[in-house]
Amino acid sequence: xxxxxxxTQKKQExxxxxxxxxxxxxxxxxxxxxxxxxNARPAIIFDTLRRYLEYKGYEVNYVxxxxxxxxxxxxxxxxxxxxxxxxxxxxxxxxxxxMDALNVKEATFHPKATEEIGVMIxxxxxxxxxxxxxxxxxxxxxxxxxxxxxxxxxxxxxxxxEAGSRIAVNEEKEDPMDFVLWKPKKEGEPxxxxxxxxxRPGWHIECSAMSAKYLGEEIDxxxxxxxxxxxxxxxxxxxxxxASGKPFARYWMHNAFLNIDNKKMSKSTGNFFTVREICEQYxxxxxxxxxxxAHYRSPLNFSRExxxxxxxxxxxxxxxxxxxxxxxxxxTLKEGSLTKEExxxxxxxDALQEKFNLSMxxxxxxxxxxxxxxxxxxxxxxxxxxxxxxxxxxxIKDKIIALCDILGIKAHQEExxxxxxxxxxxxxxxxxxxxxxFALADQIRDQLLEKGILLEDTREGVxxxxx
Numbered sequence: 001x002x003x004x005x006x007x008t009q010k011k012q013e014x015x016x017x018x019x020x021x022x023x024x025x026x027x028x029x030x031x032x033x034x035x036x037x038x039n040a041r042p043a044i045i046f047d048t049l050r051r052y053l054e055y056k057g058y059e060v061n062y063v064x065x066x067x068x069x070x071x072x073x074x075x076x077x078x079x080x081x082x083x084x085x086x087x088x089x090x091x092x093x094x095x096x097x098x099m100d101a102l103n104v105k106e107a108t109f110h111p112k113a114t115e116e117i118g119v120m121i122x123x124x125x126x127x128x129x130x131x132x133x134x135x136x137x138x139x140x141x142x143x144x145x146x147x148x149x150x151x152x153x154x155x156x157x158x159x160x161x162e163a164g165s166r167i168a169v170n171e172e173k174e175d176p177m178d179f180v181l182w183k184p185k186k187e188g189e190p191x192x193x194x195x196x197x198x199x200r201p202g203w204h205i206e207c208s209a210m211s212a213k214y215l216g217e218e219i220d221x222x223x224x225x226x227x228x229x230x231x232x233x234x235x236x237x238x239x240x241x242x243a244s245g246k247p248f249a250r251y252w253m254h255n256a257f258l259n260i261d262n263k264k265m266s267k268s269t270g271n272f273f274t275v276r277e278i279c280e281q282y283x284x285x286x287x288x289x290x291x292x293x294a295h296y297r298s299p300l301n302f303s304r305e306x307x308x309x310x311x312x313x314x315x316x317x318x319x320x321x322x323x324x325x326x327x328x329x330x331x332t333l334k335e336g337s338l339t340k341e342e343x344x345x346x347x348x349x350d351a352l353q354e355k356f357n358l359s360m361x362x363x364x365x366x367x368x369x370x371x372x373x374x375x376x377x378x379x380x381x382x383x384x385x386x387x388x389x390x391x392x393x394x395x396i397k398d399k400i401i402a403l404c405d406i407l408g409i410k411a412h413q414e415e416x417x418x419x420x421x422x423x424x425x426x427x428x429x430x431x432x433x434x435x436x437x438f439a440l441a442d443q444i445r446d447q448l449l450e451k452g453i454l455l456e457d458t459r460e461g462v463x464x465x466x467x
Contacts, residue, residue, distance in 0.1 A: 001056075001361040003221070004297060006229060006252040007153055011363055014251065016220050022058045023215040024050065025249070027207055027224040027232070028110070030067040031091040032076050034274040035098050037287075037302060038225070038258045038265055044288050045255050045296040045364070046223045047104045048407055052360050055406050063214045064107040065207060066092055068114050069200055074189050084190050085114070098275040101284035103408045111210045113201070117192045120201045120209040123243050124181045124194075132242040136172035138184035138197040142204075144177040147238040153252060154230035179235055181205050204235035211248075212240065222249035226256055255296040261303050273302075282307055285409060289314045292366040292407055313374075317404065320377045321411045324384055324397035326463050332386035333393055342392040345383055349399055352376050356403050366407060373403050422453060426462060429455070 001014040016022050026046045029039050050062050068088035077084040092112075113120075124140055127133035132146050144150055150158055162177050180202035185191035191198040211219060217240070224233065233252065240248040257264070260271040278287055290310035294300045327333060338346060352372050359368035380396045404411035429444040445455055448464075456463040 002363055003251050003253060004363045005250075006254050007249075009155075012251070014220075016058070017218055017250065020057070020059060022053050022060045022221065023219040024060060024062045024221045024223065025207065025211045025215055025219055026062070026064040026107075026222075027228055028064040028066050029095065030070045030072060031088045031095060032070065032072040033091060034276050035091075035095050036265070037260075037273045037275055037278055040098075040102060040275050040287065041258050041291055041296075041300065042223065042225050042255050043099060043104050044102060044291045044408070045366075046253070048292065048366060049221075049223070049253070049364055050105065051406050051408060052364070061108050061215060062105075063109045063111065063211065065210050066095075066110060066112045067203065067206060068092065068112045069190055070203070078188065088112075088114075094276070098279070101279055102275065102288050103285070103410065105408075109214045111214060113206045113210075114190075116206070116210050116213065117201065119213050120205050121182075121192075121194050123205060123209045123212070123239070124201075126243045127181065127239065130242060132238075133181055134174065135182075135196050138182075138199060139172060139180060140182035140196055141173055141178040142181050142235070142239060143174065144179065144238065145175060147242050149241075150238050151234065153237055154234050156230060156234070179204060179231070181239075204232055205239060207232075208236050208239040208243070208248075211236075212244070217244040217246050217248075219249050221251045221253060223253040224255075226254040229254055253296075256299045258300045258302055260301075262301055282311060286311045286314055288408055289370075292409075293370060295363075295365055295367055297363070314409070317373065317377055317400065317409075317411055320380050321397060321400055323463055324380060324393055324400075325412075326461075327384060327386065327388075327393050328390065328397070330386065330461055333388060333390045336389055336391075338389060338392055342389060345379060345392070346395060348379060349376055349396060352379075353399060353403065356406075360406070369403075369407065373400060376400055376403070422448065426455070426464070430462065 002011045003014050004010070005012050024046070026042065029035055035043075050060050053060050066088070069084060073084050073087050077087045080087070124133060127142065128135065128140070131143070133140055133142050135141075145158065151161075158177060162175075181204075182194060182196055182201055183199050184196075185198040185200070189200070191200055211222070222233065222236070229252075237248050259265065260273065263271055265272055275287070286307065290302075290307055291300065293310060293313075352375050355375075356369045356372040359365040359372060362368070376396065376399060380400065384393050384396060401411045425444050425448055429441050429448075432438070432440040432444065448455060453464050
């Protein structure tokens with residue numbers, strides 16, 4: 001598998017540190033509100049990376065943190081007159097609900113910043129001991145120029161950065177480029193004891209400390225949105241490598257921004273949407289499918305037209321699987337082994353699976369991987385009918401479901417589409433037709449249509465598909 005490494009700015013063959021195992025750290029959100037649609041992109045993309053690696057047989061240790069202490073959390077807590085922990089716990093629960101809806105797997109570990117303060121303090125102490133950090137009046141700063149490779153991820157020059165920065169009058173920094181590792185307590189804010197007085201950690205130290213605790217000092221892949229490259233990920237490298245003396249992450253992966261109607265998402269312009277709001281209008285699976293229809297390093301434009309197109313495309317896959325399942329339950333398929341013609345179709349399907357694999361191994365090209373699935377769907381729609389064998393139809397159906405599952409798409413939707421009410425209505429319509437009560441049969445058809453189910457009467461029996 002080849003991955004585009006932000007650090008080297010080129011595609012590189014993926015070689016894990018430990019054979020058969022992969023360690024991934026993905027920066028999680030600050031939990032002060034419902035997660036927005038832009039946050040959903042890295043969650044879905046890197047969940048898909050994890051799924052593919054697991055499909056290839058790797059044991060994946062996947063860590064994604066919760067930043068549950070932050071100025072935004074504290075501000076919201078003060079506005080509501082509650083503890084900061086109440087805000088963070090509320091939105092962690094809501095985040096889990098949204099991620100579950102998007103079929104994002106639970107991380108191996110989901111550390112919370114507030115529960116790892118001790119680990120952060122120990123790392124800060126190490127940085128001070130090694131001469132990479134210093135304390136001034138209860139604030140601990142990272143001595144940025146002490147890390148000679150600063151800027152190697154973002155390709156930014158520290159002198160150019162300094163030219164655009166300044167030191168505020170009340171700051172005790174030795175250099176404008178130094179950043180905070182520990183900040184002193186303010187009235188009304190949560191705080192923890194430390195060797196430098198009561199306070200709380202800076203943002204950047206969180207991920208360095210939690211990554212080291214749950215994955216070790218060297219990891220395979222560090223990932224997140226491209227907005228994190230600088231300063232967050234650059235600072236993580238400086239902290240982690242200064243503390244351990246070892247390379248922090250072998251591969252850095254960053255997804256591009258998501259725009260709304262070709263404009264940057266912003267609350268001030270009114271084009272800011274949460275996952276919850278979008279999922280009230282479109283099934284979560286459509287949202288996930290939409291996200292995977294573009295390469296993760298390409299900017300993605302979100303619009304209603306594109307969402308409708310994604311919904312229609314996903315429906316083609318679900319309908320095809322539904323029809324294959326209908327055939328398998330129709331009683332018309334033949335027993336026995338594959339025919340010569342079916343064997344050729346199976347070879348073609350296997351070749352398309354390999355096309356899927358090659359796309360995924362080319363820097364997680366999910367768009368081309370989806371195109372390979374559609375080729376199998378086309379083969380199924382053209383060549384699977386009541387004259388085929390059970391083993392052939394089952395093979396094609398299972399292949400589509402398996403490849404969709406790697407993408408986190410649930411192609412097997414029979415229970416969702418045909419719940420007990422719909423199932424009963426179809427049976428009642430069949431009975432009405434048998435009794436020549438065509439008015440009732442038409443009425444039931446209209447009821448099903450309102451539920452988004454289209455019926456098609458064929459020689460093998462009644463078929464259904466989504467609108």
